[in-house]
Amino acid sequence: MTTTDTKPTTGARRGADLLDRLQREPPELWHRGERIADPTTHPATRRGVRSLARLYDLQWEQPDVMLFDSPTTGSKVGRSFLIPRTLEELVSVSRAMKTWADASFGLMGRSPDYINRSMTGWAAGASHLDQVDPRFGANLRRYHEYIRENDLCLTHTLSSPQSNRSVHAARQADPFLAAKVKEETDAGIVLRGCRMLATLPISDEIMVFPSTFLRNDPEDQPYAYGICIPSATPGLRFLCRETLDYGRPTHDHPLGSRFDEMDAVVIFDDVLVPWERVFLYRDVPHCNEGYHKTGALANMAHQVVVKNLAKTEYLMGLASLIVNAIAIESFQHVQEKLAEIWINMETMRAFLKVAEVEASLDEFGVMRPAWDPLDAARNLYPRLYPRMIEIIQHLGASGLVAMPTEADVNGPLQDEVKRFFQAARADAHERIPLFRLAWDTALSSFGPRQVLYERYFFGDPVRMAGNLVSSHDRTRYMDRVRDFLAAARAEALAGV
Ligand SMILES: Cc1cc2nc3c(=O)[nH]c(=O)nc-3n(C[C@H](O)[C@H](O)[C@H](O)COP(=O)(O)OP(=O)(O)OC[C@H]3O[C@@H](n4cnc5c(N)ncnc54)[C@H](O)[C@@H]3O)c2cc1C
Numbered sequence: 001m002t003t004t005d006t007k008p009t010t011g012a013r014r015g016a017d018l019l020d021r022l023q024r025e026p027p028e029l030w031h032r033g034e035r036i037a038d039p040t041t042h043p044a045t046r047r048g049v050r051s052l053a054r055l056y057d058l059q060w061e062q063p064d065v066m067l068f069d070s071p072t073t074g075s076k077v078g079r080s081f082l083i084p085r086t087l088e089e090l091v092s093v094s095r096a097m098k099t100w101a102d103a104s105f106g107l108m109g110r111s112p113d114y115i116n117r118s119m120t121g122w123a124a125g126a127s128h129l130d131q132v133d134p135r136f137g138a139n140l141r142r143y144h145e146y147i148r149e150n151d152l153c154l155t156h157t158l159s160s161p162q163s164n165r166s167v168h169a170a171r172q173a174d175p176f177l178a179a180k181v182k183e184e185t186d187a188g189i190v191l192r193g194c195r196m197l198a199t200l201p202i203s204d205e206i207m208v209f210p211s212t213f214l215r216n217d218p219e220d221q222p223y224a225y226g227i228c229i230p231s232a233t234p235g236l237r238f239l240c241r242e243t244l245d246y247g248r249p250t251h252d253h254p255l256g257s258r259f260d261e262m263d264a265v266v267i268f269d270d271v272l273v274p275w276e277r278v279f280l281y282r283d284v285p286h287c288n289e290g291y292h293k294t295g296a297l298a299n300m301a302h303q304v305v306v307k308n309l310a311k312t313e314y315l316m317g318l319a320s321l322i323v324n325a326i327a328i329e330s331f332q333h334v335q336e337k338l339a340e341i342w343i344n345m346e347t348m349r350a351f352l353k354v355a356e357v358e359a360s361l362d363e364f365g366v367m368r369p370a371w372d373p374l375d376a377a378r379n380l381y382p383r384l385y386p387r388m389i390e391i392i393q394h395l396g397a398s399g400l401v402a403m404p405t406e407a408d409v410n411g412p413l414q415d416e417v418k419r420f421f422q423a424a425r426a427d428a429h430e431r432i433p434l435f436r437l438a439w440d441t442a443l444s445s446f447g448p449r450q451v452l453y454e455r456y457f458f459g460d461p462v463r464m465a466g467n468l469v470s471s472h473d474r475t476r477y478m479d480r481v482r483d484f485l486a487a488a489r490a491e492a493l494a495g496v
Pocket residue numbers: 156157158159162165196197198199200263449452453456457458459460462463
């Protein structure tokens with residue numbers, strides 16, 4: 001056991017517990033060349049951390065929705081750790097995920113339920129790992145219980161650095177570019193190298209699993225592993241991108257000042273992973289199949305579609321308020337654009353509903369959401385989201401840049417601001433925050449990062465589409481067309 005595993009459990013946390021742990025055990029975060037000593041107070045991360053903490057407070061404000069009784073201790077634990085055995089339980093998880101998603105309009109895609117659902121899927125299907133080594137399955141079950149009982153928050157990293165994509169990890173110029181098992185010891189495995197990206201590095205633990213399809217070649221085996229360790233493990237470094245929180249008042253930068261989850265490249269400088277934190281090791285087929293087999297992938301996609309719905313509902317509200325404020329609702333192309341967002345919203349709601357209504361018990365006795373609607377949704381949304389942001393730009397037009405700051409609103413020109421920034425159905429004090437929100441959604445550095453996130457966070461859309469095609473049997477649809485063609489030919493021969 002690691003020392004952390006032996007600490008007493010707390011059950012579901014509050015925001016203050018999250019802050020306290022991040023202060024006591026800060027991950028090694030680097031930002032603009034300096035180390036962040038305390039992520040709860042550093043300007044680059046503190047307001048994102050605060051929003052994260054807010055989610056934990058929310059669980060105790062709505063305990064019936066957000067919590068359930070731990071099967072081992074009976075104390076209240078987070079519902080995103082629940083292994084659902086019935087449809088009702090599955091829907092209860094969905095409701096809890098929606099409550100968290102709505103708290104950030106879905107803009108914190110990596111709210112802790114994302115990886116909680118993943119690890120819960122892996123734990124529910126842990127017997128898949130028992131086939132490789134019963135210790136791995138046992139490790140995973142124990143770890144799931146540990147993060148559930150301590151309500152820990154995980155970041156994760158799956159892909160290797162973007163240096164030479166024409167060859168696999170083992171064929172890069174430097175074999176330790178992609179994080180690789182450097183050695184095995186009695187205590188565990190030692191990782192050296194790098195992983196491309198981890199959103200939400202302001203977390204307690206990190207999940208390091210395989211993502212892209214690994215080749216089953218001996219040289220690829222040292223890259224095949226699935227582990228979780230504390231984010232504050234010695235030798236583990238997070239090189240953060242520049243913060244999207246400009247340090248401006250929330251009035252000026254309503255989203256970036258609240259919901260920057262942060263993204264970081266993860267560096268492993270000979271990081272020791274204790275054996276009890278190893279869940280997958282050197283077994284390429286089990287690495288490649290694991291996400292799908294265990295149900296982890298379906299669980300993650302379930303959270304994603306809930307997030308998509310929350311995000312689209314937000315854009316529906318935002319677009320409607322813009323249209324209303326400047327009285328453009330009578331123009332046909334405006335109605336068409338609002339209808340487009342509405343249809344996207346109902347499409348996501350329908351995918352979610354079908355995934356739940358058609359859920360079924362899997363081989364592990366777990367109520368698993370139906371995969372096909374989730375797969376379709378995760379392939380579709382990367383195309384819908386950029387288009388909806390384009391719609392916000394079309395509707396807001398110059399209003400997205402003609403935007404005074406809070407200092408202007410209260411400054412020497414305040415009378416002019418009041419006069420010239422009024423709208424048909426909003427005075428300047430209502431209109432300016434609305435358009436600043438639209439700017440942060442569609443134009444500021446926060447907005448396009450969201451677009452990039454939606455394009456890529458679940459994987460390369462090109463390869464996801466390829467997987468969708470290769471993993472679905474289309475025979476019955478081809479047969480239907482073949483039957484028609486055969487009948488038509490028969491009719492032609494018969495002179496019908
Ligand atoms: C904002 C953001 C947050 C993210 N957060 C996380 C996170 O928390 N954890 C995590 O693990 N990952 C995260 N990711 C990474 C995400 O998983 C990857 O972006 C995704 O898998 C695509 O990989 P890549 O970015 O390395 O692109 P690349 O693989 O480098 O692709 C670059 C381009 O080359 C093309 N290409 C490359 N290889 C092939 C190929 N074999 N066949 C066809 N086309 C190819 C791609 O289509 C693309 O156009 C995040 C990404 C973003 C943008």
